[in-house]
Every structure is written in C-alpha cells, then in structure tokens.
Amino acid sequence: MNHQVGRGSFIIVTYNSESVIAGCLAPLVDLALAGHEVIIVDNNSHDETLTICAKLIPTAKIIRNPNNDGFAKAVNIGVAASAGSTIVLLNPDAVGTAESFNQLLKSSAESPRAVIAPMIVHPEHRLSVVSAGRQPKLRRMILHYSGLARLAGPRFLEGHYLYPHQAKSDRNVEWATGACLVIPKDLWLAVGGLTERWFMYAEDIEFCHRVVSAGYTVRLLPGIEISHAAGTGTSEPKSMKADWIVNLWHFYNDDLSPSRAASSLWKFVVSAGLLSRAAYYALRAVTPGDKLAWLHESRRFRAFSTAMLRAK
Structure with a gap:
C-alpha cells in the first residue's frame, strides 16, 4: 500500500x-x-x-x-x-x-x-x-x-x-x-x-x-x-551539571517506582555505576592518548555520581 x-x-x-x-x-x-x-x-x-x-x-x-x-x-x-x-x-x-x-x-x-x-x-x-x-x-x-x-x-x-x-x-x-x-x-x-x-x-x-x-x-x-554531536547544541562549554540523570531519577521516583525501597536502590545502583565510569575514565587518562579529555570525563562522572546521591 x-x-x-x-x-x-x-x-x-x-x-x-x-x-x-x-x-x-x-x-x-x-x-x-x-x-x-x-x-x-x-x-x-x-x-x-x-x-x-x-x-x-x-x-x-x-x-x-x-x-x-x-x-x-x-x-x-x-x-x-x-x-x-x-x-x-x-x-x-x-x-x-x-x-x-x-x-x-x-x-x-x-x-x-x-x-x-x-x-x-x-x-x-x-x-x-x-x-x-x-x-x-x-x-x-x-x-x-x-x-x-x-x-x-x-x-x-x-x-x-x-x-x-x-x-x-x-x-x-x-x-x-x-x-x-x-x-x-x-x-x-x-x-x-x-x-x-x-x-x-x-x-x-x-x-x-x-x-x-x-x-x-x-x-x-x-x-x-x-x-x-551530543552536548554541543550551544556555544557553551560541556556542562558538569547532572540534570540528565537527576531528572531521570525524578521520573523513575514519581512515575515508575513501586516503592520507596526500590527508589533508594535505584539511586544507589546508578550512583555506583556512574562512579565506576569515572574510575574507568581516570584509568584511560594514564594511558597514551587524550589525557586531558579523559580526566575531564572522569571529573564529570564523579560529579554526576555525587549529584545522584544528593538528589531529593
């Protein structure tokens, strides 16, 4: 048709x-x-x-x-x-x-x-x-x-x-x-x-x-x-703000979560996952390559993990 x-x-x-x-x-x-x-x-x-x-x-x-x-x-x-x-x-x-x-x-x-x-x-x-x-x-x-x-x-x-x-x-x-x-x-x-x-x-x-x-x-x-080119929609520098994951947390908590316990576990799992990525990027920074870029990514993901734990 x-x-x-x-x-x-x-x-x-x-x-x-x-x-x-x-x-x-x-x-x-x-x-x-x-x-x-x-x-x-x-x-x-x-x-x-x-x-x-x-x-x-x-x-x-x-x-x-x-x-x-x-x-x-x-x-x-x-x-x-x-x-x-x-x-x-x-x-x-x-x-x-x-x-x-x-x-x-x-x-x-x-x-x-x-x-x-x-x-x-x-x-x-x-x-x-x-x-x-x-x-x-x-x-x-x-x-x-x-x-x-x-x-x-x-x-x-x-x-x-x-x-x-x-x-x-x-x-x-x-x-x-x-x-x-x-x-x-x-x-x-x-x-x-x-x-x-x-x-x-x-x-x-x-x-x-x-x-x-x-x-x-x-x-x-x-x-x-x-x-x-994710994150380049404006002329502003790449942001350290964690709105993308904090908003996702609010969406889960308000619309999808079956219980307070599930919401708390979600927050812990995601924060730990973001922290693990920060550690991985820090390791990438000590190998040959774009050291400053990987260090920046590591700092960003540490900031994301911290913001996730503090989200209310």
Missing part, C-alpha cells in the same frame, strides 16, 4: 547555537523548497544564531522567546505554531541528509501509530550505547550498570540503553532520544506533547513512556542515521 507523505514540520530549538546551526539547516534547504516547514524556536540567543537561520532558510518561521524557559516549553510552542501533519523534532547539533529525512517522513506515513526514531551516531565515537532502549526501571538500570546488558542474548537482559548488536534491524523500543524524533501530529496531540516539569533532559523518555502507555509504539530504524 502506498502512503501519502504529508507536510513535515521541523521543530528546532536554539540557544546560542551559531557554531552548529548551519550544519543542521543545510540539509533542510531543499526540503523547505519542497514545501516542508522549518520552525526555529529561539530561547533568547545572544549570538548570530538567528541571522544564520534567516540567511540559510528565508522561509523559516522564527519564534523569538524573550526568555530561556527551557527546551520542552520551546518545543511545545513550536509544535503549536506548526501546520504540518508530521512533527520532526531536531536538535540544532543534529545533522542528517535530505534523503534521510525523506526516508523518516515516509516511514512515519507508513506507521501512523508510531513515533519513528533514526539511529543516532556520534562523531567522536566515544559512546558505545545506542540512544534508545528500555524505560529506566530498576531491573533495566541494574542490567546496564552491571554490564550484563552488554551480553548478546534474549531481550529480557536488555538495559536502559541498547548496544549496537541489539539494534541491527528495525525494532520497537521503549524510548528514543529527542535529538531526532518523527511524530504524527495526531499522535502528538493525543499524548499531550512534552512535559514542562523539567528545564531540559528526560522529557523525551517521559514522552515515550506516555506514547507506549497509550497504545502507540516507538520504532527505531537503524538503517537511517543522523549524526548528533
């Missing part, structure tokens, strides 16, 4: 993104000429981000927020202003090709009850996990941080993050990163968009939880790749 590909609305939230936004928008130029919609929601940038956007895609709809009230709120503003039948959430540091986006839109038209996610690849090649997987329930976090999830085998051993050998073909997942998600507008409206309870991080995982709970699916398509 042939499925008509409707108009796509690309929603891109920017904040001091001048160093990356041109790479993100370049593949969308032809798509905009073909009738797809590009919406830039800017969270009060103080650089040349919007000048670059207007020059590359003059037809882009630019929404200037007077304040930076967070990623999710900006996304919801962009979607509310959209006219397309399909929403494409795209980080300003995510880069695809016109063909890859056309494939994603086609796949979405063929699966109107699914959120479609591409395979996210990282230019630095430091992340060995897939940016998709299982909801952060206690068992999945234990499997991930114990290393058992690395084993090839049945799906009940999969952790919060999948590994590449677990995502070699199209499959359903319980969450996928919001760096690039393709969502039928009707599905978005039915589920209710992104939660604004956090300034940034974990809103994509919480959204996918509501998607699956409502009877829809989240579909990962490893054959379609989008590059994402």
